Amino acid sequence: MNAAITVPGRETVDVVPSRARRWLTSAAVVLTPFLAIYALAQMMGDSFPQWASILHDARTEPGEDSAGFIADTLESAITWFRNTELLGLITGRDLARASVAWLDYVLEFTEGLLIDGNSIFGVDVPPLPWLLLVGIAAVIGHSVGGWRMATLGSGTIAYLAFFDLWEDSMITLSTVMVSAPLSMLIGWALGLWAARSRRFEAILAPVLNVMQSLPHYAYFIPIAVFVGVSHKAGVVATILFAVPPMAKLTILGLRGVADEILEAGLMSGSNQRQMLWKVEMPSAKPALMVGVNQVIMQCLGMTVLASLVGTRGLGQILLNKLQSLRLGEALEIGVAIVLMAVMLDRLSQSAARRRPEHQDEGLSFARRHPHVVALGAVAAVAVVLAAVFDWALIYPSEAERDWTVTTAPFWESIVDYIQVAWRDATLAIKEAVLLGMLLPMHDFFVGLPWIALTALVATIGWKVGGLRLAAVSGSFIAFIALAGFWIPAMESLYLGVAAVLVAVVFGVPAGIFAARSDRAHAAMQVVLDTFQTMPSFIYLIPVVMLFQVGAVAALLAIVLYSFVPAVRFTMLGMRNIPADVLEAADTSGCTPLQRLLKVKLPLAVPEIMLGLNQVLMFALLMVMISALIGGIDGLGDEILIALRDQQAGKGLIVGLCLAALGLAVDQIINQWARDRKRQLGLA
Numbered sequence: 001m002n003a004a005i006t007v008p009g010r011e012t013v014d015v016v017p018s019r020a021r022r023w024l025t026s027a028a029v030v031l032t033p034f035l036a037i038y039a040l041a042q043m044m045g046d047s048f049p050q051w052a053s054i055l056h057d058a059r060t061e062p063g064e065d066s067a068g069f070i071a072d073t074l075e076s077a078i079t080w081f082r083n084t085e086l087l088g089l090i091t092g093r094d095l096a097r098a099s100v101a102w103l104d105y106v107l108e109f110t111e112g113l114l115i116d117g118n119s120i121f122g123v124d125v126p127p128l129p130w131l132l133l134v135g136i137a138a139v140i141g142h143s144v145g146g147w148r149m150a151t152l153g154s155g156t157i158a159y160l161a162f163f164d165l166w167e168d169s170m171i172t173l174s175t176v177m178v179s180a181p182l183s184m185l186i187g188w189a190l191g192l193w194a195a196r197s198r199r200f201e202a203i204l205a206p207v208l209n210v211m212q213s214l215p216h217y218a219y220f221i222p223i224a225v226f227v228g229v230s231h232k233a234g235v236v237a238t239i240l241f242a243v244p245p246m247a248k249l250t251i252l253g254l255r256g257v258a259d260e261i262l263e264a265g266l267m268s269g270s271n272q273r274q275m276l277w278k279v280e281m282p283s284a285k286p287a288l289m290v291g292v293n294q295v296i297m298q299c300l301g302m303t304v305l306a307s308l309v310g311t312r313g314l315g316q317i318l319l320n321k322l323q324s325l326r327l328g329e330a331l332e333i334g335v336a337i338v339l340m341a342v343m344l345d346r347l348s349q350s351a352a353r354r355r356p357e358h359q360d361e362g363l364s365f366a367r368r369h370p371h372v373v374a375l376g377a378v379a380a381v382a383v384v385l386a387a388v389f390d391w392a393l394i395y396p397s398e399a400e401r402d403w404t405v406t407t408a409p410f411w412e413s414i415v416d417y418i419q420v421a422w423r424d425a426t427l428a429i430k431e432a433v434l435l436g437m438l439l440p441m442h443d444f445f446v447g448l449p450w451i452a453l454t455a456l457v458a459t460i461g462w463k464v465g466g467l468r469l470a471a472v473s474g475s476f477i478a479f480i481a482l483a484g485f486w487i488p489a490m491e492s493l494y495l496g497v498a499a500v501l502v503a504v505v506f507g508v509p510a511g512i513f514a515a516r517s518d519r520a521h522a523a524m525q526v527v528l529d530t531f532q533t534m535p536s537f538i539y540l541i542p543v544v545m546l547f548q549v550g551a552v553a554a555l556l557a558i559v560l561y562s563f564v565p566a567v568r569f570t571m572l573g574m575r576n577i578p579a580d581v582l583e584a585a586d587t588s589g590c591t592p593l594q595r596l597l598k599v600k601l602p603l604a605v606p607e608i609m610l611g612l613n614q615v616l617m618f619a620l621l622m623v624m625i626s627a628l629i630g631g632i633d634g635l636g637d638e639i640l641i642a643l644r645d646q647q648a649g650k651g652l653i654v655g656l657c658l659a660a661l662g663l664a665v666d667q668i669i670n671q672w673a674r675d676r677k678r679q680l681g682l683a
Contacts, residue, residue: 031456041053052449055486071647103232115127129392130157132382134161137157138153141347144354145350163336166395176296180295182239183246184246184291187245187250195254204247211241211243215636215655216625217308217651224643224646234302234307234311237302238298253285296345297533307319327415327544328409328410328412337538341535345529430552438498438555455474458471461474488635492623492624493661495558496620503615507567511571515574528567561622562615566612574601582599602680623636624639638654639655642654
């Protein structure tokens, strides 16, 4: 079959280049500098110049103070700002604490609303009864998604009560209630400003990219230094962490409003304020609601991890259970977090998809607003019951403590059985993966001279996008060496690359299979949505159950967390191929296998590569989180040390090193995907 497919009215699309020599030449050009430097380093051994291999090592041993020039300089600047009185009035630390002190009152109020009650104008107001929260979840769920959503919402709240997780769950929920609206507001304001000003967008865009590439821990360290280790420190970190998706989607939504809609608004005489609130915002609602959903999920995931800086709630007790290997109890808490995540995700998605309904003014209030009436009835019943029975206010009360349920002993027995019955199998798998994959990759990456990898990345950047991309991508890699964290970065990168390889082997075929029919696609979407909803912390539970701690457990957690983009983007690429191209392939006599290998896959490759780019970004972030269970080295260990010692300078530099790894790959793959789509006539 001819590799070129000609579609009437379109340019000839060379989906499978016939000149393999061109690709071999390009590969030789890209790989020659890297292979030459690497071969020279191997031949010279210890004689290879130190500056070209590691440059310098900023890792510190106990009793040492230096973390490298860059980290030390940043640490000195942070220390000066933290301790020096600005204008002789107030130190940076006092300024930071004063600026977030109001959060204590907001958090105290929301926790009182859900747990302890509040004193309002001298009147003691009890907390909302747990039965009322069950009813509210049911009514809201039914209003946006029917009986299935009502069952999910009410069942989740009931689970938290019956499994004796009420107080910690409500603390976590109150944290999300405070952080999510603030993140939405800040992100929306920044996005609106950027949508109005190209100059501000040019400044904001790289900042948002770096913020999204930074590991979670990088937010904790400077906040802990300035605000202190406390509940509100985690809230501040959560707010900052969740701002970028809202800002980006606000820009996307407002910039995506059709010109005809804007012209219609102007022709109707709308002023600038009316244009924003009555024309642009309603038109941008789909993108904005996606941003709201992303903010809620980011806040919940970050709140769980914020236990490292003193944030109370489910994350704190889950971390304690994991570190003490009380896996049955950890699993029970993990289920609670997953249920909360799924509930919040489904409710926000359903609310985003909901469309306004026309109401007949002739109907009674109850017929026009049945959910408002139902909510009032639920509230009345719950308040009356709570006034009469202690168990209806807070469950369980001290008298009903024995009424709670626990499945921890059952799960502990399952864990014990797995660890005994599957011991030989898990040991064999661990040994095979370690010896056959992870250790060789670890040794290769750790032995890479920084100048060799910099040359490789810069050469690929030059081949893909010219000198500018070469300079940008190469400088990201060079920064890691200059910062002094080359070896930890390579110890993290090899796990990320291993996760990408596994995602290619399993995720891409799964995406191809799911794209074959609407039914398989819908089923796979449910699976992917469920996996993507779960906070990253949760993936550590099953891997520790199976493989204890170590590199294999970390790899499995990383793969579980990061394989979703590989499947999702593969499905997207396979299902978005123009129909005329597929018709031309059928007309030319392609067999189903030829249609897949010579038409669909080549055209889907740009989307698949974007998916693998996301896999690497997700994997690098999960590498940092996996450091919590121990057994692996890398940037995760370094940032945990910085967090423990409150070394803000070192923590930020380590976080930027991880961001640099992701951004170097991101810049190249995105540029290549854009160019390839244009070549194929897909953009």
